Amino acid sequence: MQDRTYTADAEPGDHVTVSGWIHEIRDLGGIAFLILRDSTGKIQIKFEKDEMDDDLVETGLGAARESVVSVSGSVEEEPRAPTGVEVVPEEVEIVSAADPELPLDPSGKVDADLSTRLDNRTLDLRKDDVQAIFEIRAEIMRAVRERFREFRCTEINTPKIVATGTEGGTELFPITYFGEEAFMNQSPQLFKQLIAGSNVERVFEIGPIFRAEEHNTPRHLNEATSIDFEGAFCDESDAMDVAEGIVKAAYEAVERNCGEELEALGLADEFAVPEGEFPRLSYEEAIERINATGELDEQLVWGDDLPTEGEKALGADVGGHYFITDWPSEIKPFYIQDHDHDEQLSTGFDLMHPRMELVSGGQREHRHEKLIDGFEQQGLDPNEFEYYTKMFKYGMPPHAGFGLGGERLVMTTLGLENIREAVLFPRDRQRLSP
Structure with missing residues (x-):
């Protein structure tokens, strides 16, 4: 629509055509107001019934909320209006009428449960706070890409249909590929290693991964976004430096560029970029500190994976992002290299938010014979x-x-309660549509 003016750009004295959704209609008798909403904000349309054509008034005030309308008229200053201006309409067109019975309230005045919201995501996204999440998510991804480039990384795209799983045949979604069995890829792990072994050296990818896990929790998905890095001539310490830099870049970009969105989410006063270097705790130190909290019914011993309750207890004890390093070799995948001084210890690491794991990484085994042994x-x-x-x-x-789990990064950055809030159309055990 070439002549369209965004509501945020409407100035007193302008003659404009604004287009968007009917957010609200306030009928006060002789005068009525239609609040029109577009992606830049809201603007008030004033109807003085006795001074306007009846058809114009009927068209503007007879449409249901969330109908798409186009309004042409003059912009006048009005200090009492939400944005300080209002439009006196000369023409109103109903572009697309909405059903009066909406499955949820996009104004946010009436709450809806998460399932209803996800079933009606288009309507849900018309709410300021929900839209803010995805504006912030987009800014996080932009900042992550930019920081990777500062780390001299090349962006790549690896196959999502594979003949074998990254870590074997478990947790794989099988598909039929021209009469043969194939799988949706769990991770770009093997491919990004192959590229790092070329002359490209440092690579990153932001893309989907698929895991047929039976989990049905607020922090698990079956299709997720993975933010991956691989660097030649890097060890686990170098990879941790990059991971820390990526997480901080996300927070810095949100603080710098997403003030309105943080305001919409009620986070403007409490949002903060992590300060200082992230502590690096060995696995052994981590289980000792978890045991010392007394939060678990049974003490952890060497070789145990960390339960959710243990992660939360340690996160509360540390009070910020931190790494867990030097995991037992038996816990980590075959491609993680062991320490030369102790083959019971791997170079694997996890980057933790106080609420959950964000990153899994490590130095890879690059020696052919030892790699085969690991398999x-x-x-x-x-x-x-x-x-x-x-x-x-x-x-x-x-x-x-x-x-790095992309949705987990968004979830923890914004303090969301359920990871599905950070996904437009989540895929989990119960949800395959929309």
Whole structure:
């Protein structure tokens, strides 16, 4: 619509055509107001019934909330209006009429449960606070890409349909691929390693991953966005530096560029960028500190994975983002390199928010024979991964990297209660539509 004016740009004295949704109609008898909403804000349309054509008044005030309308008229100053101006209409067109019975209230005055909101995401996104989440998510992704480029990384795109799973045959979604069995990829892990082994050296990817996990919790999804890094001639410490830089870049961008969105979410006064370096705790120190909190019914011992309650107890104890390093080798995947001084310890690390894990990473095993040993130790057939393993015969440099959960980053940055709030159309065990 070439002649359209956004509501935020309407100035007294202008003759404008504004288009958007009917947010609200206030009929006060002889005078009525239609509040029109577009992506930049809201503007008041004034109807003085006795001084206007009846058809014009009927058209403007007879439409249901959330109908799409186009209004042409003069902009006048009105200090009592929400934005200090109002439009006196000369023409009103109902572009698309809405059903009067809406499945949820986009004004936010009447709450709806999350399931209803997700079933009607288009309507849900018309609420300022919901839209703010996705504006912030977009800003986070922009900032992450920019910071990766500052780390001299090249953005890549890897296959999402694969012949074998990244970590074997569990938690995979099988599909039929021209009569053969294939799978939706769990991770770009193997592919990004192969690219890091080329002359490209440092790469990142932001893309979907698919995991057929049976979890049905507020922090798990079956289709998620993974933010991945892999760097040649990097060790686990270098990868942790990059992960910390990426997380801080996200917070800094939100603080710098998303003031209105934080206001809409009620976070303007409390949002803060993490300060200082993230502490790096060894796995052994982590379980000792968890045990010392007394929050678990049973004490953790060496080799245990950290339960959710343990992560929360440690997060509360640390009070901010932190790393857990030097995990037991048996817990981490085959491609994570062990420490040369102690093969019971891996170079694997996790980056934790006080509420949950955000990142899993480590230095990768770049020596062909030891990589094959790792497959066999975890019960995997190296022959099924020959496209991957054979490249380690041709000069694979030391390399390290990580995967960061995109939705978890948004969720923890904004303090959301459910990860599905950070996804436009989430996929979980119960939800395949819309």
